[in-house]
Amino acid sequence: MKILTVDDSRTMRDMLRMALVKAGFNVVEAVDGEHGLEVLTANGADVIITDINMPKLDGFGFIEAVREDASYRATPILVLTTESDPAKKDRARRAGATGWIVKPFHPDKLVEAIRRVAA
Amino acid sequence: MDELEQIKLTFFQECDELLADLESGLLAMEAGEGDSETVNAVFRAVHSVKGGAGAFALEALVRYAHVFETLLDDVRSNKIAASPELVRVLLRAADILADQVTAARTGGVPDEAATAAMVGELEGWINGQGGAAAPAPTQESPAGAPSAPTDELGIGFTPMTISIDDFAAEPTAAAPAAPTDELGIGFTPMQLDLAEFDAPAEEAPAGEQAWIITFHPHAALYAKANETALLLRELERLGPIEVSIDDSELVSLEHLDPESAYLSWIVRLTTDVAEEVIRDVFEFVSDDCELTIVREGQEEVAEPAAEAAPVDDVAALIAQINAEPVVAAPAQDEILPTVAAAPVVAAPAPVTPEPVVQAATPAAPAPAAAKAAPPKAAANEPAQPQATIRVDPERIDRLIDLVGELVINQAMLAQRVGEHGFAPSSDIAMGLDELEQLTRGIQDSVMAIRAQPVKSVFQRMPRLVREVANQTGKQVRLVMEGEGTEVDKTVIERLSDPITHMLRNAIDHGLESPEDRVAAGKNGEGTVRLAALHRGGRIVIEVQDDGRGINRGRVRQIAIDKGLISPDAVLTDEETDNLIFLPGFSTAAKVSDISGRGVGMDVVRRSVQALGGRISISSRPGEGSIFTLSLPLTLAVLDGMVIDVAGHTLVVPLTAIIESLRPKSEEIKALGPQGSVLAVRDTYVPLVDVGSVLGFRNDLMPATDGVVLLVENEDGGRAGLVADAIQGQRQVVIKSLESNYRQVDGIAAATILGDGRVALILDVDAVVALRRREPRAPEPILHAAE
Amino acid sequence: MSLSLTLSPVLDLRAAAPLRASLLERRGEAMDIDASSVERLGGLCLQVLLSAQRAWAEDGLPFSISSPSDAFREAARLFGASGRLGETLEAGGAF
Missing domain, CATH: 3.30.70 (Alpha-Beta Plaits)
Incomplete structure (x- = not known):
């Protein structure tokens, strides 16, 4: 299974990659929403994990853009969020997010979230 | 290295970048240039620091960043206006954040009082009291209280925690003992440890x-x-x-x-x-x-x-x-x-097609390859995604060493071929020429790998400027240019000290007090410009202020008083300005806290020279001064002139040499008991007998018996180095003497020549300075010459 | 001679509308559905299949699902639809 991670923080991308690779997933990475769309088009993905606060195109805009593409309407998208702020979560959900992962995440929790949304 | 430790290193690297972004964003806001994206970027920087810190359970850092972030969020959502007053607070808050990051990195303890005071100040703003009603530092702030921040960290895992109520409702279950454990488990996941974790499904049986x-x-x-x-x-x-x-x-x-x-x-x-x-x-x-x-x-x-x-x-x-x-x-x-x-099937269904975390090999090759696949993944700068490879610096250093050996080897080969009398047009000689070009090409490419923008040094300067401005009561605007200018890592590391000194000097001595400035018809706020640029194969750093300029009359008087120049010396303005670099010169009437402690510009110049660099100053009265520092782009290789001195082989950096001369006896005039000068066109330059200055021989060698290298030192002053003979021009690989032996006066470093012999690389200015000091303070090495 | 319809491997959100359209096109003919290459069966396509099964039953025409893949069987089991589809499958003689 191929997972696209979109986060402007290198640390967070590295953390995600470490946990995901250990769990046996393939990982592709992007550094912001715009880049995420490019990488998705070039590489495809079975699951997308995206940050919300990013330059250029934030997580909300990115999710909306992904959902507008017919090929990715059914691709699960998990948002990463440090906020316990329900408004942000709701907004991500309205944009089309499938689920969320609260940072800091535990690797098992990450894998569990993926399992809940991906076959 | 452990993968997690590696990521932690990345985190701290990233923190440096984020802190720089934070600062430049805040400075833009201060300058009134910030738009909403600037505020967003500033927020994101703190947010990302917090996010990473949370991942590594750096709780003090998380707590502080959280308060900072909360205030920035209010600014971002326009709940609080970004007044100049607030931005100044935010800048100081950013400095404290930098301290916190440093403390987290080194495992040290940050200044708790300063942190508590800043937290109080930030909270004052969050609570709408502005800077005025900041709670006293002693007061227990929520940031110090465990409850709020723990929520921030722990909330992500609460869903996993077994509700105690459910156990209570089931008195028959083995609940009573369980809750503490369960609660404990709810928090352990914060510690990122792949090995130690129990899946939630394996909780104590509740019936x-x-x-x-x-x-x-x-x-x-x-x-x-x-x-x-x-x-x-x-x-x-x-x-x-x-x-x-x-x-x-x-x-x-x-x-x-x-x-x-x-x-x-x-x-x-x-x-x-x-x-x-x-x-x-x-x-x-x-x-x-x-x-x-x-x-x-x-x-x-x-x-x-x-x-x-x-x-x-x-x-x-x-x-x-x-x-x-x-x-x-x-x-x-x-x-x-x-x-x-029906207690038969108690365990969760064994049909679990989920990927098993612990069982997977730590370095699965397939996913790693897939990771390299996306064209623009893993960029250095989030703003400009581009393909990068991260490489252990030690590997690059090793490569550079090897290429250095290659250069030496190539030179040796060329020398042997020359000794065997092959004509320059022979196939072998031409082949060697090509090899030399290739070797140079490889060397340049390898050096480019290690090149870094000076940004990493520049980004530390705004804080310094703020601090010095605070201490001196001056108003300073720092303008930085050319932060992207690249230079070899070896040079980057040595730039910080001289720049720090030049900036301090510019603010402390260069800029006037706000009152004086206004009285002189200037803006009360002084401007200091820090710029980096490439010029003539070197990196040039300029520090310019718009202050009062050098008081030449006073500088001259001090130099006379201290016996540095004779009272009747005729000096150009530039020569006068550069007197401040002379050993023992200090312009400040009282040694100030800022530039002082006995460390004068002479020390700065010495350290710069030791790197093959030059520093000079030029000034216009009333308009300001400009320090110019130039360094080679790398400290790994050097173009030098190989000379013979009293049976030793020495290398003189080519950058210092103007020309070489064979003096006639009528051009040399004795001056004083030991010295002599050489007439070069219409001026005289002092002659320096390198052999005696370095203690290779006791008697002065008549300059007419050898060769004179006309050199220029940093203040533009010239001297003639007397050597026995010139071997020729060559590129040499610098081996640090300090790391291999110890620092030696007059010697910058060592190298290995084509024939395998070790040669010392001359520190030209130091050699000239040794001669100058000679009459006043004879050193053991000079003793024999007297 | 019944019409054969081969199900695509991924029967998710995107597959539901095309699946419904393919089935509607074949209304009025005996139907044999080839489920051998199905890798994923989602709730939306399940309801299309169940609705079609009902429609064919109303028409009194045979409706069968033959050589279901393991993934198809597993999904049907999870959905609690093995019984329902199972009758169909049995009718097709392949379950």
Whole structure:
């Protein structure tokens, strides 16, 4: 299974990659929403994990853009969020997010979230 | 290195970048140039520091960043206006954040009082009191209190925690002892440790229980890419399930909207986990479905469920299940109403096709390859995604060393070939020429790998400037240019000290007080410009101020008073300005805290020269001064002139040499007991006998017997170095003498020549300075010469 | 001679509308569905299949699902639809 991670923080991308690779997933990475769309088009993905606060195109805009593409309407998208702020979560959900992962995440929790949304 | 440790290193690297972004954003806001994206970027920087710190459980850092972030969030959402006053507070808050990061990196303890004071100040703003009503540092701030920040860290895991209430409701279960453990587990996941974690499903047994779950997805559930099949699979992980479909709402194929949801499900789950855990399965979809979860046999007391599905309906559904024994798992054959008495299948379903975390090899090659696949992944700068490879610096250093050896080897080969009398046009000599070009090309390319922008040094300067401005009571605006200018890593590391000194000097001595400036018709706020640029194969750093300029009369007087120049010396303005670099010169009447402590510009110049660099100053009275520092782009290789001195082979950096001369005796004039000068066109330059200055010989060698290298030092002063002979021009690989031996006066470093001999690289200015000091302070090495 | 319809491997959100359209096109003919290459069966396509099964039954025409893949069987089991589809499958003689 191929997972696209979109986060402007290198640390967070590295953390995600470490946990995901250990769990046996393939990982592709992007550094912001715009880049995420490019990488998705070039590489495809079975699951997308995206940050919300990013330059250029934030997580909300990115999710909306992904959902507008017919090929990715059914691709699960998990948002990463440090906020316990329900408004942000709701907004991500309205944009089309499938689920969320609260940072800091535990690797098992990450894998569990993926399992809940991906076959 | 452990992978997690590696990521931690990355985190701190990233922190440096984020702190720089934070600062430049705040400075833009201060200058009134910030727009909403600037504020967003500033917020993101602190947010990302917090996020990473949370991942590594750096709690002090998380706590501080959280308060900072909260205030920035208010600024971002326009709840609080970014007044100049506030931005100044934010700048100081950014400095404290930098301290916190440093403390976290080194494991040290940050200044707690300063942190507490800043937290108080930030909270004052958050609470709408502005800077005025900042709580005293001693007062316990919420940031120090455990409750709020722990929430921030811990909340992500609370869903996993077993609810104590559920245990309490089941007195028969082995609950009473459990809660503390359960709570503990709820927090352990914060520690990122892949090895030590118990899956939530393996909680203490709470007794088997059958649950009736009714689930009616909405179209929105599928539209967000959630899937009933996966939810059912997750339920089955908790225990055996029996599933039945309710298709009573299903419409005919003609009328069916393929993306509406018509089916609902009734699941009977037998499990020992708490209701909370079952509910967690539906965490992502709870807003996009109707869901009821009730204990079997307690359907009537169904709480929120009752609203969604009237009791009668639930009963009807149950009846339907019973009537329609559509069995889910083939392995299960227990009969419905006797669940509680059926302890047979206690463990969660063994059918778990999930990827196993611990079992996977730590460095799975396939995913690693896939990771390299995306064209623009893993960029250095989030702003400009581009393909990069991260390489251990030691590997590059090793490569550079090897290339250095290659250069030496090539030179040796060339020398041997020359000794065997091959003509320059011979195939071998031409082949060697090509080899030399290739070697140079490889060397340049390898050096480019290690090149870094000076940004890493520049970004530390705004804070310094603020601090010095505060201490001196001056108003300073720092303008930085050319931060992207690249230079070899070896040089980067040595830039910080001289730049720090030049900036301090510019603010402390260069700029006037605000009152004086206004009185002189200037803006009360002085400007200091720090710039980096490439010029003539060197990196040039300029520090310019718009202050009062050098008081030449005073500088001259001091130099005379200290015996540095003779009272009747005729000096150009530039020469006068550069007197401040002379050893023992200090312009400040009282040694100030800032530039002082006995470290004058002479020390700065010496250290710069030791790197093959030059520093000079030029000044215009009333308009300001400009320091110019130039360094070679790398400290790894050097273009030098190889000379013979008293049987030793020395290398003189080519950059210092103007020309070489064979003096005639009538051009040399004795000056004083030891010295002599050489007439070069219409001026005289002092002659320096390198052999005697370095102690290679006792007697001065007549300059007419050898060669004179005309050199220029940093203040533009010239001297003639007397050597026995010149061997030729050559590129040499610098081996640090300090790291291999010790620092030696007059010697900058060593190298290995083509014939394998070690040669010392001359520190030209130091050699000239040694001669100059000679009459006043004879050093042992010079003793024999006297 | 029944019409054959081969199900695509991924029967998710995106597949529901095309699946419904393919089935509607073949209304009025005996139907044999080839489920051998199905890798994923989601709730939306399940309801299309169940609705079609009902429609064919109303028409009194045979409707069968033959050589279901393991993934198809597993999904049907999870959905609690093995019985329902099972009758169909049995009718097709392949379950």
